[in-house]
Amino acid sequence: MTEQKKQLAIAVLVTWLLLVIFFMILARNLNLEIFFVLWLIGLLVIVELISPAFVRPSYLRYLRYIIAAGVIVFGVIVAQKVMEILAA
Numbered sequence: 001m002t003e004q005k006k007q008l009a010i011a012v013l014v015t016w017l018l019l020v021i022f023f024m025i026l027a028r029n030l031n032l033e034i035f036f037v038l039w040l041i042g043l044l045v046i047v048e049l050i051s052p053a054f055v056r057p058s059y060l061r062y063l064r065y066i067i068a069a070g071v072i073v074f075g076v077i078v079a080q081k082v083m084e085i086l087a088a
Contacts, residue, residue, distance in 0.1 A: 006059075009050050016042040033077050040070045 020038045024030050047063050 004084050
C-alpha cells in the first residue's frame with residue numbers, strides 16, 4: 001500500500017473522530033466510553049478496508065496489536081456495564 005493510501009486512512013479516521021466529538025458536544029454528552037467504542041469501530045473498519053488480500057505488511061501486524069488491546073478494553077467496559085445493571 002502506498003504512503004498516500006496510509007495518509008488517506010489516517011485522515012478518514014481523524015475525520016470520523018472529529019464527527020463523533022462534534023455530535024457528542026452537540027448532544028452535551030461527553031462520554032469517554034462511547035468515544036472509545038466508536039473509535040474502535042472506526043479503526044476496525046479502516047483496517048479491514050486497507051488490508052491487502054494476500055500479504056500482511058508489518059504495519060498491519062502492529063495495528064492488530066492495537067486492535068487486540070482495544071477489544072480487551074472494550075470487554076472490560078462491557079463487563080463493568082453488566083455489573084452495574086446486575087447491581088441495580
